[in-house]
Amino acid sequence: MNMIEALNDAHDVMMARDxxxxxxxxxxxxxxxxFRVTAGLQKKYGKTRVFDAPIAEGGIVAAGIGMALYGLKPVCEIQFADYIFPGFDQIFSEAGRIRYRxxxxxxxxxxIRTPYGGGIFGGQTHSQSPEAFFAHMPGIKTVIPSNPHDAKGLLIAAIEDPDPVVIFEPKRIYNGPFDGHHDRPVTPWAKDPRAEVPEGHYTVPIGKAAVAREGEAMTVLAYGTMVHVALATAEDNGIDAEVIDLRTIVPVDIETIEASVRKTGRCVIIHEATRTSGFGAELASLVQERCFYHLEAPVVRVTGYDTPYPHSMEWTYFPGPARLGPALKAVLED
Incomplete structure (x- = not known):
């Protein structure tokens, strides 16, 4: 399956069970x-279980909170992550606090599911990466898959979780694994756009990272689309980098990160979101706190720029091999 099909299957599996x-x-x-993630579900499960909402993200989130408190298990889609901010107060002030209150x-x-990031020439209103806002919210779990297998397993785990989970789904890899060897969409998709996804019910644990590539020379921390960029860049430059796919940024798997950085002594962080106060800053701080005496070079971040997402300059803004490759080499030389 590709990621869209995997997410659709996760909905289907869980709706049939519950x-x-x-x-x-x-x-x-x-x-x-x-993006057709919920295609066919209304026909199969009816209009009382799969239905359209008004263009009012605050209302969508608020209704979901009320349903959850009433005993239902709502799965809400915000059409683009850029549109999630009208529901920001409901998520921050209500969903994340009710257990504590x-x-x-x-x-x-x-x-709460939402497509995020660039790769479709959506410009400033369809391409943002706001995950750091949600990582800052106490009581909210924040998930970002990089492949169809994890997308299905993480969505099922999120539906079964007793607390609110926000899932950011990278649009650039919705239809298949991105060919991260290129900075521009010359050959945007790999030859086989699908990945092995088990049938039926399974979960990928929230809060557990995956070692996407083992290595000894350095650790690269990535999530979502940037995992593919990191893997391709390490391969193209002949660098023995260990690539960690975080999968979940809250809770973050600090144990896997710490073990890798202690082994390699070097760390590069890549994310698509803007640099200042991006989640990479939190990762850099955690690495410094946990691994200071093991580091042989400063922690380096490769990120988007501190601007709104530009339509005409999308592939310059997007962190790709042309920016990540020199960063990896510079860290090795320090």
């Missing part, structure tokens, strides 16, 4: 969503 699951968002019912008596078992 009648309390409801799915809603803008255009996700009859149309199946802008009620001393554990109530929880909010809801999932």
């Amino acid at each position: 009648p309390d699951i409801v799915v809603f968002g803008e255009d996700i019912g009859y149309f199946g969503g802008v 009620t001393a554990g008596e109530w929880s909010v078992p809801m999932v």
Whole structure:
């Protein structure tokens, strides 16, 4: 499956198992969503379980919180991550706090899914990467898959989680693994756009990273689309880099990160979001705190720029091999 098909399958598997699951968002019912992630679900499960919502993200999130408190398990889609901010207060002030406000008596078992990042020439209003805002929210788990297998397993785990989970789905790899060897979409997709995804129910644990590539020379921390860029850049430059796919940024798997950096002594962090106060800053701080005496070079970040996402300059903004390659080499030379 590609990631879209894997996410669709996760919905299908869980809706068949649990009648309390409801799915809603803008255009996700009859149309199946802008990216077709929910295609066919309304026809199979009916309009009371899969339905369209008004163009009001605050209302979508608020309704989901109410449903979750009532005993349902809502899966809400925000059409693009850029549109999530009208629901920001509901997520921050309500969804993330109710367990704490009620001393554990109530929880909010809801999932908020949203496509994020660049790669489709969406410009400033369809390409942002706002994950750092949500990583800063207490009570919210934040998940970012890099491949179809993990996307399905993480979504199922999120639906089964008793607390709110936000899943950012990288648009650039929705339809298949990105060929990260190129800075521009010359050959944007690998020859086989699908990956092995088990049938039926399985989970990928929230809060557990994966070692996408083993190595000894340095550690590269990445998530989402940047995992593919990191893998391709290390291969093209002949660098024995260990690539860690975080999969979840909150909770972050600090044990896997620490073990890798202690082994390699060097660390490069890559993410698509803007640099200042991006999640890479938190990762750099954690690495410095945990691995200071093992580091042989400063921790380096390769990120997007501190500007809104530019439409005409998308592939210059996007961190690719042309920027990551020199960073890896410079860290090796320090």
